[in-house]
């Protein structure tokens with residue numbers, strides 16, 4: 001089903017040090033999952049492996065019921081083809097801490113780039129839709145500005161519009177507000193809240209515990225490369241079952 005995501009047995013090591021040690025996860029269409037946990041716990045690595053920006057050492061990722069990664073075939077696991085990986089990657093929109101916009105392009109051109117060059121869609125149709133998306137993130141009046149002329153919060157909202165322009169099934173956010181001045185955090189979280197309300201499936205690595213309580217359906221607490229605790233956001237955050245989660249929350253709240 002569009003917007004569904006499943007992860008099975010995801011493993012990833014760097015230089016012999018395990019960072020993900022068998023992560024399983026099921027995300028329903030329209031669900032918002034917030035990942036919390038100590039620094040180095042593997043949150044970013046998990047998101048990057050799910051998006052196939054990093055090749056996991058082992059494990060399966062299914063988006064819209066399409067399995068990629070290592071596929072069970074004839075009794076063994078076979079690595080998915082590059083073409084299949086690329087197709088799947090397109091189903092996932094990623095928003096990073098650093099906005100990664102092209103400095104020489106306007107906001108509108110940044111949003112248009114993917115659909116025109118990667119999806120080879122009609123330029124005028126893409127322009128119209130990109131303007132609509134910039135309107136959705138409150139930036140229609142800034143379409144002609146380059147990133148340097150925009151605030152960090154505005155740049156991040158352009159980055160969200162750019163991700164939406166590829167019509168992703170799932171949006172992945174890796175600490176989207178961590179690089180922002182505190183007064184700009186709210187406008188980005190507001191756009192994310194709207195998207196959640198519109199039924200977008202979202203995986204969000206964040207230190208914004210308040211956002212996780214308010215918008216998250218599920219909280220996943222990742223520590224040492226394993227899921228230490230997982231459950232309804234409000235429940236986990238108000239009365240964590242695990243001592244490690246409780247200790248972490250006592251530290252950040």
Ligand SMILES: Nc1ncnc2c1ncn2[C@@H]1O[C@H](COP(=O)(O)OP(=O)(O)OP(=O)(O)O)[C@@H](O)[C@H]1O
Pocket residue numbers: 014015019037038039040041042043044045046
């Ligand atoms: N490309 C890489 N090469 C080597 N080690 C890496 C690489 N990426 C991540 N690591 C290591 O993997 C571990 C987990 O990192 P990761 O960024 O996934 O954690 P995190 O939970 O997102 O932490 P943070 O909250 O600080 O962003 C860390 O020890 C990190 O140094």
